[in-house]
Amino acid sequence: MCFGVAPWWFDTSLSDRELLQRVRVQPEHIVAGIPKAANREDALREARLKPINGVAHRRAFEYYRRLKAKGPVRAKVADSIFQPEHPIHVRLAKAQRLCSTIDSPEKRHDAKVLQWARRVHFNTTTPGGLKRDAPEKDKKVHTMRRVQRFRDFDYQVWTDGSVMLDVSSGAGALVHPKDGRREKVVLGAGSLACSYRAECVAMEAGLKRLVDVIELRKQHRTRVVTFTDSLSLLMALNTCPAVVEDAILRRIWDLILHIVRLRASVNFQFVFSHCGVPRNVAADKAAEQGSQSHSRIRRGSLTSSLVWRGRCGTRRARPLRKVGCHAHIVVRYSMTFGKHRSTPR
Known part of the structure; x- marks a missing residue:
């Protein structure tokens, strides 16, 4: 009614x-x-x-x-x-x-920006047309064939996310220049509810590092390919920058357009996960490393709060080192045991 x-x-x-x-x-x-x-x-x-x-x-x-x-x-x-x-x-x-201004927070894209978006290619098909339940051996063979087609590109970006539901999550990204040292990004992505969000964090981190590398080398007219095992992320980005509504997707598209402005062609490719492709395995390990570091930060912060409340009198907290996070810089605390001490130092 x-x-x-x-x-x-x-x-x-x-x-x-x-x-x-x-x-x-x-x-x-x-x-x-x-x-x-x-x-x-x-x-x-x-x-x-x-x-x-x-x-x-x-x-x-x-x-x-x-x-x-x-x-x-x-x-x-x-x-x-x-x-x-x-x-x-x-x-x-x-x-x-x-509120003095009632308007959407999205950036307004002009026609030129939308023309730049056409230079970005998204391949959301599976390697070899295989299905999800295909044998792992066939997945690896067809995925390696797809990767080999881009071996002459100037940059390869590999991203992956790792999630333990309601516990911790991490994001990992690898930037492989054709000539030069590999760049690695490991982030704790917070307590996310799905792997899609961790994949978004990994993609944003990888493209940020790619922009820094390209600008540092002052290279132009380069070719970039990005590999990810998140089909949902590629399909969400494929809707073009004028349509995406999620904040992190808009930030990813801003990075993509920044790369295109540097006269680089950008290509996104879907690959199967956990099928033995070396660089995909390395990105997965980086994501797991970020997830583990985030879980240690949560445990350390909880224990340190108990220390300063006087509930754990035999423990003390001291700052160990800074760990990068996708939102802030988080200080990790290591817990040490002191003998014959009833109050924290």
Whole structure:
């Protein structure tokens, strides 16, 4: 009912609105399981419902903002539907007083940027057209064939993520120049709920390191290939920068466009995981290393907090060294045991 009321709520009379609100009182009491004589506001709270007037205003306001955000043609339609005397403009004025600028946080991409995005290629097909349940030997053979096709590229980037659900996660990335020393990135990615988020962190870290290497070497007109075993990440990035909504995907696309501006062609390739490809195995080990370092940080921080609360009198905490994290620099604490000591140093 709340979805159907919003379009005609503002055109009906006050008596009809009051009648509709009285009609809704009975199901409110049934849903909430309270007596009929109870207060209407209490019934709304118990049934976890909103007043019809508030729901209609909110849905009309959301529809108005969506139309205004879809270009000048839709904006004119929104202005014709919601005249200046419409009640939602009062709500809009209140919101504007709280926030001086109401706009999306995404960067606006012009036509030139979208043309640059066409230079980026995403290959989301499986090597050799194999399925997930194919033998590991066949996966390795076809994956190595795909990798060998890019052996003449100037840079190869390998990324991988590792997740222990609700415990810790890590991200690893390797940058292999055609000539030069390999770059390795190991990060603790926090307590993430799925491996997709860890893969995003690994991709962002690998592209950041790639940008630093290219700018340091002052190379131009280079060819870059990035290998990942996350098909969902490649499909999400393949939607182009103007469509992605997730914050980390926008940051990844900003890095991709930065690389394209350096006159580099960028190619993303999907590879099978855990099939014995050497560089994929190395990236997986880097991700596991980041996950283990994050779990040690969590255990150390918990134990150190117990120390300073006086619950573990025989332990003391001292800073060991700094460990890089994708969001901040985290200080790791190592726990040592002291003899005949009842208070922390």
